[in-house]
Amino acid sequence: MLPIAVDAMGGDNAPAAIVEGSLRAAAESDVPVMLVGQPDALGALGHDLSGVEIFEASEVIAMDAEPGSSVRRMKDSSLVRAAEAVRDGNASAMLSAGNTGAAMAAALLRMGRIKGVSRPAIATPIPTPSGPPTILLDAGANADCQPEWLVQFGQLGAVYGRVGCGIERPRVGLLSIGEEETKGNALVKEAHPLLADFDWGRIGAEFIGNVEGRDVMTSDVDVIVADGFTGNVVLKTLEGGIKAVIAALLDAFGSSPEAAEAAEKLLPTLEPLYRRFDADSIGSAMLLGVKGVCLISHGSSSADAMMNGVVQGAALVETDLVTHLAAAVAPD
Amino acid sequence: MLPIAVDAMGGDNAPAAIVEGSLRAAAESDVPVMLVGQPDALGALGHDLSGVEIFEASEVIAMDAEPGSSVRRMKDSSLVRAAEAVRDGNASAMLSAGNTGAAMAAALLRMGRIKGVSRPAIATPIPTPSGPPTILLDAGANADCQPEWLVQFGQLGAVYGRVGCGIERPRVGLLSIGEEETKGNALVKEAHPLLADFDWGRIGAEFIGNVEGRDVMTSDVDVIVADGFTGNVVLKTLEGGIKAVIAALLDAFGSSPEAAEAAEKLLPTLEPLYRRFDADSIGSAMLLGVKGVCLISHGSSSADAMMNGVVQGAALVETDLVTHLAAAVAPD
Known part of the structure; x- marks a missing residue:
């Protein structure tokens, strides 16, 4: 090599x-x-x-x-x-x-x-509590997108998921604000039928329709398609949110000698968890x-x-x- | 009353x-x-x-x-x-x-x-590790927005923060993907100068420029302005992310009798934390x-x-x- x-x-x-x-x-x-x-x-x-x-x-x-x-x-x-x-x-x-x-x-x-x-996109792995990360793209390459680009992001992300990350049949979701296909902003509403029309079986994947912000850190979807503005906001929001929760936890652990002692005993259990969610551990983003x-x-x-x-x-x-x-x- | x-x-x-x-x-x-x-x-x-x-x-x-x-x-x-x-x-x-x-x-x-x-907006409190919640608006009323609406969201949010939530001089930030005013999608780039031009002192607030997703759960900003699509995605992403981290924590706590015993001792410390971040505890959203x-x-x-x-x-x-x-x- x-x-x-x-x-x-x-x-x-x-x-x-x-x-x-x-x-x-x-x-x-x-x-x-x-x-x-x-x-x-x-x-x-x-x-x-x-x-x-x-x-x-x-x-x-x-x-x-x-x-x-x-x-x-x-x-x-x-x-x-x-x-x-x-x-x-x-x-x-x-x-x-x-x-x-x-x-x-x-x-x-x-x-x-x-x-x-049309436009390369940044695919970023988002950790989930169990199972492989969710792939989010575009995570920031294209702040303003055409509906057709989102279809291509889905294709690129699906192949990356299947070939690059070993996901057998990636489920591709379109990030929106409701599961119904009528929900979303103008871009998402235009992109939805285009995504629904593509023959995902041809690339070994499937389209599961709209997904929401609350699905990002779950195993309910493998590839999440978004414009680069929304995707980047999601990525940084999660980074900040997880950091805030972890900081608050560490604070709580240090709040008394008793808490510190108990927390010390939990360290072996918590460390892999920390590594799973830590921004530094979750793998690199790929420009697809x-x-x-x-x-x-x-x-x-x-x-x-x-x-x-x-x-x-x-x-x-x-x-x-x-x-x-x-x-x-x-x-x- | x-x-x-x-x-x-x-x-x-x-x-x-x-x-x-x-x-x-x-x-x-x-x-x-x-x-x-x-x-x-x-x-x-x-x-x-x-x-x-x-x-x-x-x-x-x-x-x-x-x-x-x-x-x-x-x-x-x-x-x-x-x-x-x-x-x-x-x-x-x-x-x-x-x-x-x-x-x-x-x-x-x-x-x-x-x-x-022009358009009412949903203002949602987002918990922060310490201090008052950040006010995010629009959290979902208007999926597609005009730049001028974002200025008004800022005004409504600032007054809500000052009068309704007791924040002395609310700092208003525009949600974007970089701190520089040139960063963002077309909507944000058009809205930025309009927000910068408004006389925030007149309503007892100030505009601090762009903020990013990672600022949402911090005390660095009081009012975060976004279109209703992005705002709703942010809100649900945080809900899902925090839920995922808490679920993973509880899993870890239950992973062995030793861990469960230690976690039991931490409960009094962790409970207020849980209440702070739990979606159910953080107050209602307001239609402004x-x-x-x-x-x-x-x-x-x-x-x-x-x-x-x-x-x-x-x-x-x-x-x-x-x-x-x-x-x-x-x-x-």
Whole structure:
């Protein structure tokens, strides 16, 4: 397998956590890794880098930089070079915990769109109490959408779910404010019949109609389709909501010596739960619709998260996901 | 004070929980109550109803009935009669745990809009880990919105926050997908400058720009403005997310005798937390912009929730909220 190109300079904890996680993925899972970034900064971390490839890139796109102009201007940035490595056949996938918009723009501009794809979309895994995560897309690539794009998001998400995540027959739902097909805003009401008309069996999936916000964190649906504005709001609302509940819990646990002692005993039980719901643990988002595997990790990604991302990227490459996506959106 | 007209027939637990909660509010808080519904059904519950007024209404609008046509057709329904009681000066407020859309339609059609209000909006309190709830509006009345409506939602929400909820100088935020004013979908990008241009000082509030999903459950903002589609999705997403986390916690607590024992000791600490985040405890939503106080409770409202709703309604009536709302939206 060609190496996974990791943007070593992107992320709140870059380059330290990025490099550490990548090296661990290379060592423990035998995944070939290409670190893209400034050799001096990478070398200064003091790791033995002999087991990974280094791809020099002199510039770094800041986390809060304007995505489009940064990607156009900073041609020697780690993000742009990582995308080029995939385009040029030097890497099999790219992974970044950096500026999400810039990662998207770099992938889109350098790799290009899969033929037939109107707009690539970000597919984000949302944890559920049990079972596999729900796939939410678009989680932020396209703030304003056409009804037809939502159908394609559903197709891309279904194939990603089936081929990339091993869901046997993904159930695709349209995010709305009521289960009836007459419920929703204008976009959703126009998209519903288009989604209902598509032959989901052809891509090994099914359309289950509208779903609601309360279904997002359940196992009642596998792929949730939304415009990128609503999807991004949902994602961040859940992140904030879960964080608030966990913070309140920890507060309560520390409220008295008795509570602390009892909580201590619960730790082994609560830790896996925490890991399941923690934003940092739930896997990377994937930009679906570009000609290559592009994984986008949370900005706050730890070394663990990066290691998981590299392994996840390699697994996706092995499924030949992009070929399957292309087949799904190809005109009949 | 004129009585609070309670739709005794609306809600998953109607009429039993509705009547029980209303009677307790009347007894414990000395709030005058008018139960609107079928006298036979109310009498059959076996309570002493001598302390409250009974307003006969022969019909019941089902929880899943189509709102507009039900309200038009079922003129003797408890919901329509409750709204009429307010309109006719026989009640000071209405409260229903029934069909939300129908409650909205009944209030709108019978009470009418406050002069100058384009579209009434549902303001829903969202719990935060500490401090008062955040007020989210529109939480579902208007799936498709004009930018100007969002400005008015902000005005209505700010006055509700200051006068109705006692927030000294409400901070109003526009829900978007980035803090910069250039971030958002077309609606939000058009609404932002309109919100920024309004003289918030005139109504004792301030505009703090865009906020994101992750701010919803924090104390960083008091009033969150959104179109009714996004607002409703946010509300239901949080309900579902918190429910999922709590269910997973309870599962973990029951996973072994040791865990159960430790959890038992934490109960006194966790119970107030549970009450804070439980959908049933966080207060009723208010339909802002109609000529009267109209509170809408969660369909699953318990007797406790209804008691709180009645007391909340009486408190709002005493603030003369509707007059303040009318002053805020009046043309300069």
